[in-house]
Amino acid sequence: MSRTVRSIFAAGLAIVFATAAAAAQTPPPAEVEAEISDTMTLPSPVPTWFFVDGGWDMPGTSIFDGETGKMKGMVETRRLADMAIDPNGRYYYVSETIWSKVDRGTRQDMVSVYDSKTLNLVTEIALPGRILIGSRKNNFIVSDDGRFGYIYDFSPTSAVNVVDLSKRKFVTAVELPGCASLIPNPGVGFSALCSDGSLATVAVRGAKADITHTAPFFAASDDPIFDNFAYDRAKKESVFLTYTGQIYTAKIGPTPTVSAPFSIQAAAGIRPGETKPLELNWYPGGRQPLALHRATGQLFVLMHMGEYWSHKASGSELWQVDLATQKVVKRFVLKEAMNNVEVTQTDKPLLFLNDEKGDGVILDAATGEEKHKIENAGGGIISVPAS
């Protein structure tokens, strides 16, 4: 032992003795109960919660309480997984793909079922395949009654896997050439957007499926509809938005009908968006550029100034469209450009927006006031429980 170490040791001993002496002079502390490690649980999904996917850079879907801005837990979603919330609130479903040796070996596709209270894995439902893409709301949808799941597959043939979630088993794969981006169609099966500009409806009867199409109503290659569109299960309507800013409403049923569109720019009193280059205008953009407050028919759209084909650009403003009057009733200027938006279905709606760095903000939809800022919330898509 060196002299220095010896002196440190001696000093240390002195402190120990001094502390012991001090302890002897004071009354003994109240008995402290030893703690036991345990695990928290959650209530069923709360209408003011946001589910924020980590996106390409961060695994997991974080659950944030919109009122407090605090994180409540995390659903296990890896890169390119898709999550769906059981409309009955009992489960979180994750459609995902893993390999037996991480990035090689045997491929396994499945829907993993998590209990919404414990967030523990309940079971896995094997699938024949699924698309690998990520950042899509409509590649894994659940029927309004929670009974069926529809999972888009692309291998690279286009198909939809039908899963009976109540029996927890795969039912059938429906080939669906040229169509993707799924919409629940209650009592029928599902609908989907198609490359010929039509809406396909797939009536599923056990292992059989009949496919019908509407007449083409949009230009799938020249002015596409954003595939992260909104669906309102109370009204059985979908709201579609195109790259130029045309807004359509589709009534979903055995034979869907699509409304005449209107321009979001015209609804704000400016000239409509066009497909031509060199036309500087406000355009919708982002990965999840629109959110619908279903009860009031208010559509929130991320908008940026730019030229056509800038449809992934983050929005510097958020426009609030009243669908009934076809007017932009408010334009929120955002502090930071945002890539995704979602809104709670509550009476006093809250907005969640995140940017490409993965930082998020929660705004009061009535005033635009920033309630919370959450760094590293996740840069992926945002979900809320169905109303």
Add this chain to the structure above:
Amino acid sequence: MHSKGQVMMGFDAMGEKLLRRFAGGSSRRSLLSRLGAALVAAPVFPLLPVSRAEAAKPDRSPEAKTAFARSAQTKDDGKCDYWRYCAIDGALCTCCGGGIHSCPPGSEPSPVSWVGTCINPDDGKAYLIAYRDCCGKPTCGQCFCDNTDRETQLYVPQLNNDVIWCFGTSSMDYHCSTAVMVGAAS
């Protein structure tokens, strides 16, 4: 001018492995209907002779160019504004040990891809570019680009740049993206 022969060459090169795999279990008609136009489409400048005859001559004036095409360059394929990258999304293989049509060591090109129609500023002409992913390594961290000229949504998958295109490769792990010349687009 783009001939059908050139299209079929592109089709073959892109889909050969895949086609062979499907050939065992599918009739040709069924195969074509399932694949649709996925491997050959170029909607802005249609490829099929019948469509081409009906199409107006593409406008090559500067006013007709997108913001990307107006500022694109032809010298440095390690930068996002290189002209062939008009619809690329991902890490540039040229920055990851690969080349414009070559995968970095140990990674494998996907036999299928999404496509873009990009204008070369040196001659003002449009070319069909196949963005083939290189697969089998973790995502390369260099030169990430996301250009979106004529990029569409998932129901037109051959023009969507978010899909992981590592089909028919031994691993589906996305590493980086190349920009392979297929031919003149008009």
